[in-house]
Amino acid sequence: MGERHKNIKPIYDLVVKKVFRNETVALQFVKDIFELPAKSAKLIEGNQIFTANSNVDTDFNIAVDILVELDNHAQVIIEVQLAKQVFFINRIWAYLCKQVNDNLERLKQKEEEKLAIYKKLPPVYVAAIVDQNYFDGDEAISTFLIKEETRNTELKMYVENNTKDIPLLKIVFLELKKYKENLNNDYKKIRWLEFFGNKQYTSKPDDVLIQADNLLNLRNWSKEEKRMYDEVTRQQDHYWASLAYAQEEGMRLGIEQGIERGKEQERNTLISLIKDGYISAEVAAEKLNISIEELDEYL
Template sequence: MKERIKDARPMMDLMAKKVFSNTEITAQFIRDILDLPVHHVKILDGTQIHNHQFEDIKTYVTSIDVLAALNDGTQVIIEIQVAYQFDFIKRLWLYLCNQVTKNADEHKKDGVETHKLAEELLPVYTIAITQKRYFKDEEMIHVFCFKEKNTNDELKVYFKGFEEEQDLALMAFLELEKYNKDKIQEYKKVRWIEFFGNQPYTQSPEKILEQADRIVSRIDWTKEEQKMYDERTRYLQAYSSFLATIEKDKKDAINQAMTEGLEKGIAKGLEEGKAHGIEHGKKMMIISLIKDGLLSKEEGAKRLSISVFELDDYLSTDE
């Protein structure tokens, strides 16, 4: 594939957060994908970059989710998904439901009576940008809403502060793997697939995409941000090598591959080489793989020889 920008990684979690921290870009992205009259946005969550330390294991990691509030109060969750995960769509729905519940809890704190909570709630929608395909057709972009089964009428309701009825729920998906420059219909939407897929633009980019390209080119990044990016790139390269090794010999070479992957990708991960260090490093790498969307929870639990519920405990205590 010919890259639009050499070695750019728009789908890297750190990079995506950097892009969406620009409120003009985020506003245009939501405007294009969900067809909403967005005037401005506020990023509620998703711009922070954390330095997690796992004892001797150090790397820069970020939470992938971006939560944006539109000028009318509507909230939009943006999720980046690199590797295919069987339950990803359900997980995205869970994020939406959790955010609605969180908003309701905030109103409870303000003293709103339970039977009046529904009056205070505002729309919460989701957009997923996925590297892999999740739907069998060849449509690059899907936007789902609630519809009546027989008449196909959309389910819309009145929300506080809105003059017209709004969709109760919207879930949009951009599938980069389906990109086909010969089947473009709505370029305002598809241009974001070209952007995140690092594909050459099929039309002259507008100013907003030029801003986004400048970010992924890292022209104006600080030295600290450059360091984070370099650290993250080396870490993900170690992941790729690690996964490739596992695929060659899933049974006999798993522990050896994990040890080698940690030694190459994480400077101090397995210095002592003792059994405790190996097991700890193995657990930490699998947790990181799951958080980066490179490994499903089911596969991670299998490789750790534990249940998915036990793995959930690991993930929750590691936040």
């Protein structure tokens, strides 16, 4: 089955933000993936996350694409990654904890009673849409909760004005490369793998999904949006083109010194990608055909 859209990548940052700026689409995504009984959603741009009493670096902030706040006060951080990144799960946990702390600080400034602070503290969940595999097994959708070790009882929390307690923590990974037809999951979840994975739909899309898909139609984009998308695509392609150039340069020189120089350039490029968090050490070692231990000598 071919791609739905030939000229656009649904998981590029700019495209994800455009999709989730549509509150109807954002709400349906969160309801499908987290099974939350929300009726409305309010979007907060990524650069507004972690602003209260934040002591993290600027480049730390922009990794979060968007924050969805629901009418039941729950918040969902939506994070997208194209390449497998070192310590990605650690960073997700840091984003989540920082958001909870900032919510707490804001409540402290507004509420006089201490108990009211915790009564109104919203849970924060994370949806991670990743284009590389993070977990063993064939499951394309992985949901993580906090449960009691022997009784399997889920830890939940009270949220003001909610009819029942809701999960204290929920982190959902959508691993796009594990998608295949006839996955053993609720199709309301599977369809988002198809959407962001740019696959053909295996069931007739409803009005919300059609609305989301229309947002990927470049004919409906402004000139500025197209320009920005072209720039993002150019930057992303540059990383991988630089690797190919390093290999070709070594081959072109055709002598031992030139080959070594090409290998060194390729190695330096890969090390930069590791340090910037774009690829893991495992991926770099595989491309260089060396062991992790040998790669560690250059890091």
